Amino acid sequence: MTNLKWQLPLTLVFFISGILLAVTLRTISASDQNPWRQRNENLVAMIETQEKIIANLEKSIEENRAYLDRCQQELAAGKKELETLQERLRQLKVWAGLTEAKGPGIIVTLDDNREGAEAAQAANPTQFKPEDYLIHDKHLLYIINDLRVGGAEAISVNDQRIVTSSDIRCVGPMILVNTTRLAPPYTIKAIGNPQELMEILEQPESEYSILKMAGFPVSLEAKEEVVIPPYKGGYQFTYTEAKEE
Amino acid sequence: MLKIDKWQGYLFIVLFLLGILITVQFRTQQNFLNDLTLQKTEDLVMMLKKLHDKRSGLEKELQELNRQTQIFQKDVSEGAVLAENLRHELKRLEIALGLVPVKGPGITITITTESPLVYLDLVDILNELWASGAEAIAINDQRITSWTKIYWDKNTFSLTINDQELLYPCTIKAIGDPGQLEAGLRLVGGVLDDLAIYKIYPVITREEEIEIPAAAPPVLYYISGST
Incomplete structure (x- = not known):
């Protein structure tokens, strides 16, 4: 009886094993006997080719999308940089006098002293020096310097904007500002604190006061708004280059 | 100690083999399902079309x-x-x-201590240099801009540039065509002739390369520029 104790489970095990083995063998033989196998193999080859192509396409698409993302970011960064640069350019153009300037300030007018000249000529023709009764380049130059000392932020003479490199000189009776011929009367406009600008020109030893005392027809007026046109000249550098730090 | 029965040993071996068998069968079945060649042809054609x-x-x-x-x-x-x-x-x-330091050929003008220089002389010299095509100018390494203030300070009794007393020897550097710059200063009846009246004799040196520092950016309160 002790034998039967393990014989029963063993029989069961062998029985199941037998069934399993049979099924396995049937499966294997069935696959070999499939009549469409040859045709299916061609189809499968085609399917596999397609799958490979699709995998490659998907890889390309993924790479392209990543690249596009980078481009978009670069473009956005570029746009931001452009905005920064344009903002800076607007600022520099204002400083460089390339834009029309508006603001409080003063208007100075200067004219040749024709009455004084006629009177002097009539009184003493031999001693008469006509140039003593004309506005000269130096008068304009020194008044402009006074205005700069008074904190003028923009200056023009007869609508010629005065910039850093503006020069004022005379050729015969003609005054050239920015190499443009000007004729009297001269109107100097300056933007800045009107009070300070007036004070500096009205100092007793200033060029303006000297002209006034000499009898030239000059005037000085504070304005709430002065409009100064932009500099029309160029900023070209032939000899100068920025020193890299 | 637990004694292992003989039959327990046999049963172990048998169950072990059974396990292997089931695994193999499962794998075979799995392969059968995965193997495309074993699928229906219509399904394969459909799959190919979809691909x-x-x-x-x-x-x-x-x-x-x-x-x-x-x-x-x-x-x-x-x-x-x-x-x-x-x-x-x-x-x-x-x-x-004048917001960046610059370099280039040009001239230096040196005025020594003994000169009775007034601020208007500096204004004249600068004007002549600009007229002669100067592209950048500095006086004692102070870059000249539209906002440079050159004046006689009555409180300190000193020639002042941008609130700093001008110290001697005074050196003016200008970048531009050296020949043209010097010629401009030496014009008959020009700046040097005027200075000579006051016994001021600046020394002019042509330079192959001079360096001019930057100025501070301007601070504007009153101007409103429109574009």
Whole structure:
């Protein structure tokens, strides 16, 4: 009886094993006997080719999308940089006098002293020096310097904007500002604190006061708004280059 | 100690073999299901057709992406060109405004201690240099700009540039054509002749390269520039 104790489970095990083995063998033989196998193999080859192509396409698409993302970011960064640069350019153009300037300030007018000249000529023709009764380049130059000392932020003479490199000189009776011929009367406009600008020109030893005392027809007026046109000249550098730090 | 029965040993071996068998059978079945050649032909044809459709869809997508990429690349490179132009323009204005240090050929004008120089002499010299084509000027390494204040300070009794007393020897540096700059100063009846009346004899030296420092950017309160 002790034998039967393990014989029963063993029989069961062998029985199941037998069934399993049979099924396995049937499966294997069935696959070999499939009549469409040859045709299916061609189809499968085609399917596999397609799958490979699709995998490659998907890889390309993924790479392209990543690249596009980078481009978009670069473009956005570029746009931001452009905005920064344009903002800076607007600022520099204002400083460089390339834009029309508006603001409080003063208007100075200067004219040749024709009455004084006629009177002097009539009184003493031999001693008469006509140039003593004309506005000269130096008068304009020194008044402009006074205005700069008074904190003028923009200056023009007869609508010629005065910039850093503006020069004022005379050729015969003609005054050239920015190499443009000007004729009297001269109107100097300056933007800045009107009070300070007036004070500096009205100092007793200033060029303006000297002209006034000499009898030239000059005037000085504070304005709430002065409009100064932009500099029309160029900023070209032939000899100068920025020193890299 | 637990005694292992003989039959327990046999049963172990048998169950072990059974386990292997089941595994093998499962694998075989799995392979059978995965093996495309064993599927119905219609299914395979259908699958191939679907793959074709998918492929052409992906190809269209890729074309679209390529088109977008080209547009972006164009935009990016155009933006880069625009930025480069802007930077060039900015540099030019920064040089003009004296906001960057510069170098180039030019002249130095040295005026020694004994000279009874007045501030208007400096104004005259600067004006003559600008007229002679100077591109950048500094007096004692103070860059000259539209906002430079040159005056006689009545409180300190000193010639003052931007609130700093002018110290001697005074050196004026100007970048430009050295010959033209010197010729401008030496014009008959010009600046040097005027200075000579007051026994001021500046020493002019032509230089192959001089360096001029930058000025501080201006601080404007009253101007409102419109573009």
